[in-house]
Amino acid sequence: MPDGWYPKIVAFCCNWCSYGGADTAGVSRMQYPPSVRIIRVMCSGRVEPAFVLKAFREGADGVFVGGCHLGDCHYQAGNYKWWRRAELIKRLLDEIGIGSERFEYDWISASEGEKFAEVMRKFHERIEKLGPLKLNEKLELL
Amino acid sequence: MTKKVMTIWLGGCSGCHISLLDLHERLLSVFSDDVELVYSPPLLDFKEIPEHVDVALIEGGIRNEDNVEEAEEVREAADVVIAVGTCACFGGIPGLGNLFENEELLERAYVSTPTTVNEEGEPPSEDLPELTWRVHPLSDVIDVDIMVPGCPPSPDDILEAVRCALEGEEFELPRKSVCDECPREKKGKVIRSIKRPFEGEPDPERCLLEQGYPCLGPATRAGCGGRCPEVGVPCAGCRGPAEGAPDQGAGMISALASAYRVEEEEEPGFDPVELAESVPDPVGWFYRFTLASALIPFRADRGEEP
Numbered sequence: 001m002p003d004g005w006y007p008k009i010v011a012f013c014c015n016w017c018s019y020g021g022a023d024t025a026g027v028s029r030m031q032y033p034p035s036v037r038i039i040r041v042m043c044s045g046r047v048e049p050a051f052v053l054k055a056f057r058e059g060a061d062g063v064f065v066g067g068c069h070l071g072d073c074h075y076q077a078g079n080y081k082w083w084r085r086a087e088l089i090k091r092l093l094d095e096i097g098i099g100s101e102r103f104e105y106d107w108i109s110a111s112e113g114e115k116f117a118e119v120m121r122k123f124h125e126r127i128e129k130l131g132p133l134k135l136n137e138k139l140e141l142l
Numbered sequence: 143m144t145k146k147v148m149t150i151w152l153g154g155c156s157g158c159h160i161s162l163l164d165l166h167e168r169l170l171s172v173f174s175d176d177v178e179l180v181y182s183p184p185l186l187d188f189k190e191i192p193e194h195v196d197v198a199l200i201e202g203g204i205r206n207e208d209n210v211e212e213a214e215e216v217r218e219a220a221d222v223v224i225a226v227g228t229c230a231c232f233g234g235i236p237g238l239g240n241l242f243e244n245e246e247l248l249e250r251a252y253v254s255t256p257t258t259v260n261e262e263g264e265p266p267s268e269d270l271p272e273l274t275w276r277v278h279p280l281s282d283v284i285d286v287d288i289m290v291p292g293c294p295p296s297p298d299d300i301l302e303a304v305r306c307a308l309e310g311e312e313f314e315l316p317r318k319s320v321c322d323e324c325p326r327e328k329k330g331k332v333i334r335s336i337k338r339p340f341e342g343e344p345d346p347e348r349c350l351l352e353q354g355y356p357c358l359g360p361a362t363r364a365g366c367g368g369r370c371p372e373v374g375v376p377c378a379g380c381r382g383p384a385e386g387a388p389d390q391g392a393g394m395i396s397a398l399a400s401a402y403r404v405e406e407e408e409e410p411g412f413d414p415v416e417l418a419e420s421v422p423d424p425v426g427w428f429y430r431f432t433l434a435s436a437l438i439p440f441r442a443d444r445g446e447e448p
């Protein structure tokens with residue numbers, strides 16, 4: 001890991017499940033790395049591909065999206081909608097040199113605090129191994 | 143007082159100038175006694191960019207150091223700068239070069255293309271402007287007042303932009319997408335995988351995307367009348383991103399995702415990987431004309447050396 005670098009992870013979590021999962025993890029004092037910055041969205045179906053790309057552009061080394069389990073979405077099928085986008089985003093990230101390993105999505109319910117913490121720990125470890133994305137420096141080049 | 147207009151080409155192909163010339167005698171409706179063309183590489187043999195002009199039309203984006211210098215000089219000279227064409231507005235096709243190292247581009251262009259004869263096997267280096275690290279839209283380097291997208295834009299669009307610039311009016315672009323003006327019928331049937339444009343015979347009436355052809359119409363700004371899908375060719379996105387979704391590829395991913403097996407999504411075996419894997423060339427489809435101005439405008443794992 002380069003000196004002085006610590007991963008930055010942006011996690012979009014749906015209000016009704018994954019955000020609740022994060023909350024459960026917090027309330028039950030389960031540890032997960034402080035590299036994770038949670039952004040609450042109403043539904044994973046609200047997460048547009050541009051949000052993910054923007055997060056990378058603004059300095060994220062990894063991006064996570066959490067939604068309700070399939071069939072449990074508060075808005076019925078928002079997570080199906082997200083799922084279709086997510087697989088296309090992975091394809092694009094590989095082609096554009098960011099790499100789909102820097103991107104993860106999962107279904108986590110509000111009661112699954114332990115799962116949330118575990119998924120975050122694993123993702124953090126993976127990003128730590130991959131190292132910094134260094135997009136900012138390249139964005140400044142003419 | 144006579145108004146002065148200039149045109150210049152930077153990192154483009156000259157096609158936008160040809161579109162301007164396609165105005166034929168209608169050019170005279172702009173350049174009359176009151177409006178003089180003072181600098182224009184394909185039309186006039188002047189070597190120095192004028193000190194002051196009222197309106198400058200710039201074709202092409204930024205590909206090398208020379209483009210940067212000229213863009214800055216034109217900006218200094220002109221009261222109104224019009225970016226003419228998708229290269230100037232978004233980087234255009236040359237922007238796809240941002241997927242490669244400059245060395246690879248030079249090697250490919252000057253040495254290894256099958257039609258190139260280069261006995262020394264080295265790209266030329268003397269007296270050539272250095273490539274910039276990557277291709278940029280004009281607006282990365284100078285302020286742009288009016289954008290006229292299209293590859294190339296129609297002669298009428300260019301004419302209208304010049305008229306607006308001369309008369310101090312706002313040049314407005316259509317706010318809809320190519321799908322909104324495409325004559326093909328959408329039936330809302332779902333797609334499973336993407337075909338190459340040469341595969342099979344498309345149904346002449348139905349939306350091409352719904353038939354699995356890689357059409358970028360949903361993510362592309364209207365204004366051309368949907369002329370490509372109208373004759374059976376998928377929209378390549380030459381007019382750049384649709385209003386409100388400035389990253390054309392991100393917009394297209396959303397549109398594509400909503401066309402995949404929607405009606406059967408809750409059935410067992412639904413797996414969007416099927417669709418994602420069938421896309422033959424995501425960047426080439428989603429960002430053919432706008433990679434240089436996308437949220438991620440180059441291959442992120444490129445080296446930092448120029």
Ligand code: SF4
Nearest residue numbers: 154155157227229293
């Ligand atoms: S926009 Fe198209 S026609 Fe105009 S310079 Fe670029 S490639 Fe050529």
Ligand code: SF4
Nearest residue numbers: 321324349350357359
């Ligand atoms: S996707 Fe293409 S073919 Fe279908 S309506 Fe839109 S522009 Fe027309």
Ligand code: SF4
Nearest residue numbers: 366370377378380381
């Ligand atoms: S249909 Fe698409 S590619 Fe064809 S002219 Fe219109 S915007 Fe350009």
Ligand code: FES
Nearest residue numbers: 014043067068073
């Ligand atoms: S509300 Fe959780 S995924 Fe839709």
